[in-house]
Amino acid sequence: MFTGSRRLPGLKRSVRDPGAFIRLARSNLELWANLVIIAWAVTFAILQGTGFAITLGTVFAIWAILAVSLNLVVGFTGLLSVGHIGFFGIGAYTVAVLTSNASYEQLRTEAIPTFGWPFFAALPVGVVLAGLTAVAVGVVFNRFRDDIFVLVSFGFAIICFNVFLNARAVTRGAFGIHEVAKPQIGGWVFDDELSFLALAVVFLLVVVLLSWFIVTSSFGRVLTAIREDERATEVFGYQVTHYKLTVWVLSAMMAAAAGGLFASWTTFIDPNSFVLLESILLVSIVILGGLATIWGSLLGAMTFVLLEEGMRFVPGLPDQYVGQARQVVLGVLLVLLMLFRPQGLLGRYRL
Amino acid sequence: MRRRSWLSLRSSKRTWESSDPAGPIVNDMEEQNGPSAITRENGSSADAESEPLDGPFILEMVNVSVRYGAVSALEDASLGVRKGEVVAVMGPNGAGKSTVLKGLMGLAPVVSGQVYWRGERLTSATHEIVKHGIAFVPQGRRLFTHLTIEENLEMGCPYLRDRAEVRRRMDSVMELFPVLHQKRRDLASQMSGGQQQMLALGRGLMADPELLLLDEPTLGLAPNIVKEVFHTIAVISDRLGTTIMVVEHNIKGVLDIVDRAYILDTGRIVFEGTPTAVRETNILAEVFLGKVQQAGPDEQ
Amino acid sequence: MSSAAEGPTPYALETVDVRKHFGGVHAVDGLSIGIPRGEITCVVGPNGSGKSTLINLLSGMLPLDGGLVVVDGVRLRVVKPHETPGLGVTRTFQDVRLFDQITVWDNIMVVLTERRLLPSLFERPRPGQRERTEQILRNVGMWEKRRSLAMDLSYGQRKLLEIGRAMALNVNTYLFDEPFAGLFPQMLERVKEIMRQMRSEGRTILFISHNMDIVRELSDHLIVMDSGRLLTEGDAEEVLAQPEVIEAYLGV
Amino acid sequence: MLRFAAYREGQGRILAAALTTAAAAYVVWKIAESPDQAVQFAFNGLSVGAVYALLALGFTLVYSTVWFFDLYYGAAAAMGAYGVFYLRTSETVGGNHVNNPYVSAVFALVVAGVIAWALHESLFRRLERRSNPTTLRAASGLLAATAGIYTGFVLTNPDHLHMLLSPAAGVTVAVAVGGVVYGVLQRLFVGTAAAPLLIISAIAGCVVGAYCGLLVAGAPGSRLYLSWIVSCLVAGAVGVALYRGLYVYMRQRARSPLIMLVASLGVLLAITAATAIVFESAPRPLPRAFGSDSWALWGGNIKGFNVFTVGVAIAGFAGLLLLLKKTALGRTIRAIGDDEEVAKVVGINTTVVIAIVFFIGAVFAAAAGLLSGHDTAIQPRMGLLLMLKGWIASVVGGIGNLYGAVVGGFALGMVEQFGIWDLAGEWKDVISFLILILFLSFWPRGLLPRG
C-alpha cells in the first residue's frame, strides 16, 4: 500500500551510500521476478506452439487456484497446512463419481454406482462436500498451532490419500474413475482444450477476486492479526476459532473447485494425483511466490508449471530424470529463497 | 595481582572452599568494612563526582553505526568507559540504548565504526568477547527457562572448570539475592518477573566480569529490590572497581550512582556529562521536547 | 468508593475467592477484591505475588481454578477471552504482545473493526475508523511510525503501541500490566495523561506498577498483594505507610 | 510417572480417560482372544517401535535445541540407509554398482569442509594468538584436504573398506581406550603425577588400538558394519555442513522457525529427488546383516536383528540421557534450547554446540534409517516417511523430553500394529494418524511434556 513512499528516502540516501543503492536495486526484485517469469512463459508459449501452451495454461490455472486458496490459509492466517491436496481430491472425486458414466460391468474391475450428472451440477456438490469436511476437520484442527498444525495437516493429506485409495466402493480405489464428464452449459460443451482453458481461467478469476475481497476486508486484517498472535487477538473480542474455521472452509471449497476442474479436464482420476508429495509441492509454490500476496501465488504457480514442463526441454537431461530434476530445482530454489528472501518472490510477510 | 572481585562482598560467615590466594586479602577487607558498612545511600555518588575518574577508556566505541534493514538505530555513536566507572546510557524509548550495548557485544548489525577494548580492536564473535571479561545482562530478563536456577547461575561462567570457584561465586550471588537460594532447584520459568530479573543479574555476576553491561536491570522490579539493585551496582563498582555501563529509565535512581551519563536521542549521542550536569542542564527534557517537535510533520 | 456508581454495584470488576495455582505454586490464592468503577486502581506487590496472574485471570487468558469473577454484576465462572471486550474489559500484557508483522496502523485498525464474521467480510476501512486510528496514534506518539511493522519498534515504542491498541477498544475497564515499565520519563507523563483522561471519561482502570511515585500520583485506590493474597487495600498514601507493606514491598 | 498437561475443562479429561480406558479394554480383550497374534504384533511393534524411538530421540534433541523441525532429518535417515547401499552394492540385489564419482566427490567435499571448519573452530581459535595465522590456515586446509581425499577414497573403494578404515578404527579405539584408562588411573591413583599415568594409558591405548586395527583389516566381513559407521558419519557431516552453511545465516536473520522448516523442506525435496536420480526410485533391499533368521518365541517370530535394533534404541537413549543430564555439554545444549542469544552472551560458542547437536541428530537418524533398511528395505522416499514417524513419536512423547521420545516411539509402533487388528491393513496409516490427532486434542503437549 505504501510501497512508493517508502522507497523515496532510500533513493536520497543512495547518493552518498552505495550500500543503500544496492538495497534499492534489490528492493525491485519483485519487478524483476514478475518480468522474468512472464517473459519466460511467453517465450515458452511461442516456442512450443499454441496447442501445448493451452494445455500448460490449463494446468497453470488449476495450480493457481490451489495456490491462491492455500495462501489464504498459509500466508494470511499463518496456518502452514500441508493437507490442501485432500480438499482438491474431494472435489475431484465428487465430480468424477457424480458425472462419470463409464460402464464397469466387467468381472475384473470394481463397479461403483454411476450417476451421470452434468458437471455444473456435480461441482457444487463437491465444493459443499469439501466445505463440510473442512468444517469437521477444522473444528478439530483449530486446537493446533505452528508445528503441530503442520504435523496434523500432513496427517490429513495422508488420510485423504488412503481414503481415496481404499474406499473402493466409492472411488474404485486404485482403478480410478473414467469418463468424467466435460463441463456443459446448455448445448455448449467445453470439450476442446481452448474452451476448457477459458473456463479454467474464469474459475481462477473468480477465486482471485474472492480472495482479494477477503483479504482487503476487515476480516482479512483480523486474519493477519490471528497469524501474529492468536491469544492477543482474542482479547480484542474476536472469536478466533470462527475466523480460522471460516477461512479454512472457504479455502477448502476453492480447492475443491479446482479439483472438480481437474477431474473434468483429465477425464480420469486415480489416487496417485493426490499424494502427499503434491501437497508439499503446493506449499512450496505458495512460499515461492510469496506469502500473503495473491499475485505472488499466481506467479509461483506459473513458475512451477514452467519448471515442470520446461525441464522436459533441458538438453542432456535424460527423460527419466525430468520429474526428479524438477524437484531438485524446486528444493534448491526454496533453500535459496529462504536464505536471501524469506518473504518469497513477492511477499511482504515472512514466515 | 588478581583484581579485586565483587565476590569479596560475601559475608565472612562462610569459609573459603579453595586455597585461592585472593581469599584472605578479600576477607580482610570485608572484615574492615563489614557488609553493613557498604550500605550507602545517595550521598556517596557525590564522592565519585567530586573526583572524576581519568585516564584512557578501557572500552571505547568509535563512530559506530547500526542498521536494522532500513532502520538506522545508531548513527556515528562514539562513547567510552574508563576503568572503574559507572556510566549510564539514557534516552527516550527507541533512542538506541539497547543497540549500543548490543553493538558492543557483537549482537547488533554494526555497519561501520569500531569497538576497542583496552586499546585493541574488538572484532570477535559474542562468545569470544565474553572471555575478555565483559558480561552482559540483556533487557527483558532472558533466562534459560528450562534450567534450574542453580544451572542458570552456572551458565554464567560456562567455561570455568574450577568447581570450587563456581560454588563460591554462586554462594555469593545467592547471598545477594536470597530468594534464589530458596528456589535454587526450581526451574527458572517458575519465577516471577522480578525474581527472574534477579537471576539474570546474578548470572551476569557469575562471570566475575571486569565490565558489566546492564540493560534496564530494574525493569519491572519491586521498589525494595530496585533499591537493592542500585545499591549492589554502587557497591560492586565502588568497592571493587568493576566497570559498569547501565541503561536505565529510572533516572532518579540511576543518576545517584553513576559517574557519567550519555544521553541518546534517535540514534545519536546528544549529551555526555556528570549527573550534576544532567540535572542542571535539564537535557533530558530538551531531548524529549526536541523529539516532539520532530514528530509534528510526517517523516516523508 | 465515593464515586458515582451507575451500575448495581460500585465495582466494575470483582473477584470472589479467585484461585489459580501452577503445580505447587499458589499464584493467586483465594483473592477477593473489588475494582471501583470510574477510578484508577493500582495493584502493587512484590515480584511473584500474582499480580499478572490476576490480570490473566480477569481477562480469561488463564482458566480459573476456583472462585468467581464478577464483571458489571455478571457472575462468571469461566471467562472466555474473546467475550471480555463484550463485557467491557480489555488489557495489555507485561511482555508486550503486538501483531508483529503488520503495520502499526493496522495494529490499531484490527481493534476497531467489525466483530461479526459476515459483516466483517464486507467492511472496508471507514473514515471514522481512520480518524480514530490517527487520533490514537498521535496520542501515544506513534503517528510517525505508523508504516513500520510493529516488530521493528523498540521496547518502549511497543509498549506505547500496545497501550494505544487497548485504548482503541472503546470499553469501560482497562487492565494495564506494568504500562510504565521501561518507559522514558516524558513518555510516562504521556501515559499518565492518557490514563487521567480515561478516568475523566468515566472509565475504570486497573494497573500494575512498581513505580511508587506514579502509584502515589495516579491511583485512587491501591491494592497490595503478597503471595497471591490481598495484603491490604485503600488509599495510596495510607496504604504505603503501613509497616507490613513497607516490609513486604517497599523496603527501608 | 505420567504427567498429563492440564486440559481445559473437566469433561475433556473425563472423555480422554474414558477413551483411554476403552482402548485399553479393547486391546486386552483382543489379546485374550488371540494371544499368538498379540505376541506377534508385539514383536512387530517392538521392532518398528525401536526405529521410531531412535528417530524420535534425535528429532527431539535437535528440535528442543534449535526449535525448528529440521526436515533434513528425514533425508539423513535415507542417507544412512543409502550410504550402506552405496558402499555395499556388490553384496545387494541387482549387483550392479552404483558407485558414482560425482556422489563420492560431493561427500568428500562436504567432509573436507566440515573438518576444515571444525579445525578452525577448535585448534585455530586457540592457537590464534600464538602462531602465524597463515600457517594455521594452511595447516588446517591441508588436514581438511587430507580428510576429504581419504573420504573420497573410502567412498570410491567400498570393496576395501576394511583395509581403508582399519587405521581410522585403530586410532579411534586407541584414543577411546587411552582416555578411559587414563580416567580410571586418575581415580585410582589420586595425587600421582600426570605424566606416568599418561604414558601408561597411551601405551594401553596404542596396543589395543593397533590390535583392533589389525583385526578390522583382516576381516572383510566387517565391511558391512564399517559401512554403517561411514554412512552415519557422512550423514552427520552433511547435517553439520547444512547447519553451518545454511541455517546459521537464516537464524541470524530469521524471525520464525518456519523459515528454517521450509528451507529444510527444500533440502529434503532436493536430496530425496537426487537420491532417486542416483539410485532409481524403486525400493531396494540392503545386504543381509547378522540375525536375519527368525526365532520362534511364545507363539510369535522375531528376528535377532530386531532385538539388536531395540538394543540400539535403548543404548542411544541412555547415551543421550547421560550426555544431556550429566555433562557440561548437555547443560549447554539445554541452555541453548532456552535462549541462544543469551547463551552467546554468557560465552558459549553456540555455533559449535549446535553443530554438534545436528551431528548427533543426523547420526541418530542415519542409524535409524539403516537399521530399518536392513530390517525391511530402502527407497528414496523413506526419508520423508521415517521423518514423519519420528516426528509423530516425539510429539506423542512430548517434544523435548527423551523419555517421551522413547515412550512415543514404542507407543507408535504398537499402535500401528494393534490399531489394525479388526480393520483391513490398508487403513494402518489412517488409524495411526487418527489416533495421533485424537491424542493431540487431549494431550497437546504429549505424554511427558518438557518442563
Next chain:
Amino acid sequence: ADEPTPTPTAAPTATPTPVPPFKIGVMESLTGPGETYGTVSNQAKQLAIDEINAAGGIDGRMIELVVEDSKCSAQDAITAYRKLTDVDGVKIILGTSCSGAMLGAAPLAEADGVVLFSGLATNPDIAEAGDYIFRTAMSDAQLGIDTGNLLWADGIRTLATITEATDYAEGVRRSSVARFEELGGEVVAEERYPSDITDFRSQLTKLFNADPDALHIAAQAEFSGGTIVKQSRELGFDGPIYSEVVPVGATALEVAGEAATGLKAVTADLDPANRVAQRVLQDFRARYDYVTLPWYLGSAYDDVYITAECLKRTGDDQDADGFRDCLYDITWSGAIGENYSFDDKGEVVGLSNLVVEVLPLSERTEENQGYRVLGGAPTP
C-alpha cells in the same frame, strides 16, 4: 546391435539419411510406481529401434523415438501425450507401461485419432478404451482365471490374499479370487497395502492368524512381491504361496532369496524354443548388463517391430488410420509368440500363460530365470 551405445534419447544411427525419419512417440513410466516396467520397456524399444535403424531403417528411412515420462499417472500421461502430439506432432504412440496412465491418455487419443499401442498395460478396461487403442499385453482377465484353476487343482480350499493397492494388482486379485470362489474355494482373509511401504509384517500376521491353506500375492512391484515372500517365511508361515508374474521376476527372487523356493506363479514367459526371444534376451543382456521381466521386455521389443512393419505398409507416420487398420490386419510372430494378432477391440489373441515353480537358491541360474516351467495352466 552389437555396439553397446546406450543412448537415452534415440538418435538415428550414424548413417546420414536425406529423408526425415519416422517420428514415433513413446510414453513410459520412467519414474513412479511403474519404474521397472517403464525402464525395461524403454530399453527394449531402444534395442529394437537401433537394430532396425542399423539394418537400414524402413526402406532407407530411419525411425526416431520421442520418449516422454508418463510417471504411471493419468495426469502426467495426459501432459506427456499433449507434449508428444502438440509439440512433436506424432500420431503413433507406443505406450504406456501403466494401465492407469494408459486409461488417462486413451480418451484423448481416441478423440484425436492417435494410435496408442502398449506392450505392458494389462487392465481389462483397456479392451473397451477405443478403436485406436491396442496392446500386445494379455489382459489380466485370463491370468486370473488361470490362477484360480491352479489353486483349485493344487487342492487349496482356503486362501489368504495380500494385494498391492494398484489397478494392476487389484485386477489380478479380483479375477483370481473370482475364479477360485466360483470353483468352491474360500478366501478367509484379505489385506491390501499401498505401494510405498516396505514392512508387511502386520498385514501378514493377520493373514496367517486366519490359518489359510495358501497365501496369494498380487503385487505390482517386484520388490514388494519379493519382500512379502521373505517376510512371510520370517513370520513362520510354511504353507504354499501363489502369485502371478511379478514375484517371480529376477529382482523379486533375489530379494526373497531362499524364501521363494517352491513359490508357484502363473506368468507369461518367453518360450525357450523361440529363437527370436532368446536372441533378444542375449542382446539385451549384452547391452544393459541385466535382464528382468523377460516377457514384457519381449513384448515391448515386438511392438517396435510391429510398428516398423506397419510403417512399411503405410509409409507415413502421420497416417494413424492406416496404421490402425494395419494393426487390425496383422498377424505377427516375434519374441512373445507365434502368429498372434489383434481382435476387434485391439486385444492380442493367440498368446497364453504358463505355470512356473521357483527353484531352490542353489539351482537358480540366469538361463532358467530361477524357476522351472510346470506347463500350461490346468483346467479343472
